[in-house]
Amino acid sequence: MISCVNRTSFVMVHVGRSTEAQRNLRHGIETRSWGFPRWKPEFHSARPRFAVLGTGVAPRVPFDEWATKRITLYFFEVVAAFHNAESRHWPNEEAENAIKYPVRFGIEPLAELHDIPLDATGPLSLAGSDALRLSGIEQGIGKLVELDPQPLFDAASISIRWADGGVVPLGSTPGILADQVAAPKAPRRRRRGAGFISDPKKRRAIELRAEDMAVEHYQREGWTVERLGKPYDLHCTRNGEVRCVEVKGTTGAATSVELTVNEVEHARKPHNTVDLYVLSDIKVDVRSEPYVASGGRVTHLKGWEPADEDLRPRSFEYRLPPT
CATH class of the missing domain: 3.10.590.10 (ph1033 like domains)
Structure with missing residues (x-):
């Protein structure tokens, strides 16, 4: 029983x-x-x-x-x-x-x-x-x-x-x-994990919407914000304090996001203060040119350090044998 x-x-x-x-x-x-x-x-x-x-x-x-x-x-x-x-x-x-x-x-x-x-x-x-x-x-x-x-x-x-x-x-x-998932008569496209969008224009609209919302949030709190892209998205400074912000956007729910090895390693370095800003449920109007993204739900993790139990490997690098 x-x-x-x-x-x-x-x-x-x-x-x-x-x-x-x-x-x-x-x-x-x-x-x-x-x-x-x-x-x-x-x-x-x-x-x-x-x-x-x-x-x-x-x-x-x-x-x-x-x-x-x-x-x-x-x-x-x-x-x-x-x-x-x-x-x-x-x-x-x-x-x-x-x-x-x-x-x-x-x-x-x-x-x-x-x-x-x-x-x-x-x-x-x-x-x-x-x-x-x-x-x-x-x-x-x-x-x-x-x-x-x-x-x-x-x-x-x-x-x-x-x-x-x-x-x-x-x-x-x-x-x-x-x-x-096999579906009869349905077109098959290669998927790459959580929230991946194959349309580059739609993907870019989502990224910009999430980043714009993050910039607006930090500026409201008195931070000076610089957009970097790499090794992280936003460099924020205020009264001598520095925050590195990773920004992720998705049209889906706030469940998981894709991270690169460099993003994980950067967030784990003791001298870095990293925030994770996720905008989910973004709406994208694909009938306009360029695409227009709006809306979204915010998940904001301050002092973010990704733990091993919250990570799942999606790809590996394989070393070929010598020839």
């Missing part, structure tokens, strides 16, 4: 197999965001710790039939609570020029699991499995349920003992890349 002490709140989400649904799934993984077409009363006070997105099985069947199937799961930590959308975000929202998913929350990918049984032998338990099915019946709107996450950690080969403290070091998880 599972102890109630080990349980925590999950939001279970069924994702359809249509081209549009799978394209949105890839985009959600890429930008660390998910959303629903309408609010439910329980969402206003809910703070789920984890999210599970499941795809590959039709939900409109009795539970007894559903439980005989096997499914692909995407396991996430929820790092930004449910909130109202401020801009278009998903590909079909951009195409239709409308916000279709006004309920948003931020997700950090932990692991992808394939061929997972939906019966009592699987890591979801019967309650979690049925919540996933019911989500599919309700147009993919999330279902809240209390589960023990340990079976999911075990299934994903993540070396965490949830009962020992309830902490998930990012470096202990494999993560999920958007390219891991």
Whole structure:
């Protein structure tokens, strides 16, 4: 029997197999965001710790039939609570020029699991499995349920003992890349991790919006601000004090950001005082020329020093053997 002490709140989400649904799934993984077409009363006070997105099985069947199937799961930590959308975000929202998913929350990918049984032998338990099915019946709107996450950690080969403290070091998880999601008939582009935008004009508009907001913030506080770009974005001085500011912008949620090795090493040097300024949920109007970015939610970390447990390697340098 599972102890109630080990349980925590999950939001279970069924994702359809249509081209549009799978394209949105890839985009959600890429930008660390998910959303629903309408609010439910329980969402206003809910703070789920984890999210599970499941795809590959039709939900409109009795539970007894559903439980005989096997499914692909995407396991996430929820790092930004449910909130109202401020801009278009998903590909079909951009195409239709409308916000279709006004309920948003931020997700950090932990692991992808394939061929997972939906019966009592699987890591979801019967309650979690049925919540996933019911989500599919309700147009993919999330279902809240209390589960023990340990079976999911075990299934994903993540070396965490949830009962020992309830902490998930990012470096202990494999993560999920958007390219891991296969969608029929959908164009495939190379993804590079959290918040990467392939359109250079859109990416530049996002960067400028975040940087402009950061400059405005520090100037309001009496700092003299110089834009550098490298080795960090903003050099701020005030009464002999110096702050180095890394600025990141994204159209997605404030969950994680990409860092270079140099950015991490610079922030960790004892003589540097570094702030991290992140502007998320940025709105970009791609119909104008140049693109116009607006809005955004601020996450501001002062005296920032990235810890090992909050970092996950995304690439390696390989030394070739001598010839």
